[in-house]
Amino acid sequence: MKIVAEHLSQIRPSETKAMTARAAALKAQGKEVITLSQGEPDFATPENIGEAGVRAIREGRTRYTAVAGVIPLREAIRDKLLRENDLGYALDQITVGCGAKQVVFNALFASLNPGEQVVIPAPCWVSYPDMVRLAGGKPVVVDCSETDGFKLKPEALERAITSRTKWLMLNSPCNPTGAVYSEVDLIGLAEVLRKHPHVWVLADDIYEKLVYGDARFATIARAAPDLFNRTLTVNGVSKTNAMTGWRVGYGAGPIELIKVMNVIQGQITSHTSSISQYAAVEAIAGDQSYVPRFVAEFEKRRDLVVEKLNQAPGLTCSVPDGAFYVFPSCAGVLGRKTASGRVIETDTDFAMYLLEEAGVAVVPGSGFLASPYIRISYASSVEELTKACDRIIGACAKLSREKAA
Incomplete structure (x- = not known):
């Protein structure tokens, strides 16, 4: 007799939690991973x-x-x-x-x-x-x-x-x-x-x-x-x-x-x-004088990430008006091959490629019912975001110029 209720067959684990867990597993193995999959401010509670x-x-x-x-x-x-x-x-x-x-x-x-x-x-x-x-x-x-x-x-x-x-x-x-x-x-x-x-x-x-x-x-x-x-x-x-x-x-x-x-x-x-x-x-x-400082810092990070991602071959990133995420299209990398010959067929493939090749955890757009996109949280330090975006640019540049037939 099955213990799991039938209606749970339609329920998926949270894609953001799943990608963050994958990144944590790699970190536990000693690999350096920058996690941009979690929707969590890096600021300390005031x-x-x-x-x-x-x-x-x-x-x-x-x-x-x-x-x-x-x-x-x-x-x-x-x-x-x-x-x-x-x-x-x-x-x-x-x-x-x-x-x-x-x-x-x-x-x-x-x-x-x-x-x-x-x-x-x-x-x-x-x-x-x-x-x-x-x-x-x-x-x-x-x-x-x-x-x-x-x-x-x-x-x-x-x-x-x-x-x-x-x-x-x-x-x-x-x-x-x-x-x-x-x-x-x-x-x-x-x-x-x-x-x-x-x-x-x-x-x-x-x-x-x-x-x-x-x-x-x-x-x-x-x-x-x-x-x-x-x-x-x-x-x-x-x-x-x-x-x-x-x-x-x-x-x-x-x-x-x-x-x-x-x-x-x-x-x-x-x-x-x-x-x-x-x-x-x-x-x-109570006192919320820190909020404008948080907002200004997020805006600075947003501008940095958008500018960087638009330098990555195959990515296009519009400028969001709020929250602390960017949602770039990765349509331009679909069909391209990795150095090992694997074809990037979906945004999930691309997210896994960035995790394995570049050590950057992002969330595939399919988790948000929108493909082909990826979600990147910019609720991290400027230094970490700069390093992560440079890795993404490098990983995109390593993909084949020609799409698979």
Whole structure:
């Protein structure tokens, strides 16, 4: 008798975690590998936030909390959403989870009936489709081309919606492309959604403050206030505040949804770490003078990586407006041969070639439902990024000039 449930046959391991694990295995063998596959800032958690966590321990704030999160944290989230996003929520419309990832999963698990559909613009974060499947739903993937800035267009959304559609997933700034939806973009999508009142919107805003140049962050519950009551706004402290390991995310939305999400979380994790919650109060409500410095450093790194990658034979890399990833096309290397005679047939082949030949770990675009691309995180030091990009340029130059017949 099989122990593994049948429905798990459709679920894939996270491609980002898998590539990072491969890199770690090579490092364990003594090989030098630069890991650019993980979406994790290399900055230390700011001192004021760390001190808040230490203070929580010293003050004995180490016991169970309410499933939805401690009141001071939900108050900080409420105030932040009003102050920065012009979104007004009551405390019982806010829930805190073990990272934004759990909040997204809780929402899907709480709302999807078997076979109901979730529209997911692609390229997309690797976990969205599998979380939908785990919750019993059906992901409906809509390809968004690079010529459209990797963003969902209203006409494509209209074609994707059916009577079974339950959610539209919107991630801006986007992982993996760095695409940022403007207020005008969101207003255009809202015009379609108004015609389909059964469709809810999950706005994943986790990279909210990591935008560059003339780009401006916008969220759909603010851009289209009439959709407020069918929007779940998700955010967290992992990326902007360099707190990936603290595992604190949050969601704000209609009370009937939040209540059921809390029921689900109460049967899984109960709540996120009490210590992390009190540190997150400081991250959200305390001094954030470090954020502009983080953003400026990320922008500098982005420009460096884009310039370097466009020197690599066969790669083309556009300039992203947000997050901390670039998503270059590797179409130009497909069909070329390695020195050993192996043909690079897919973006996965190319990612493995870079890992084995150049000692650089990247993630193939297929993991984000977009080929032929690779995702590179520039949340590493300038020195490490420079070395990695030079290795990628060298590895591309070693491929045969002629494509295999």
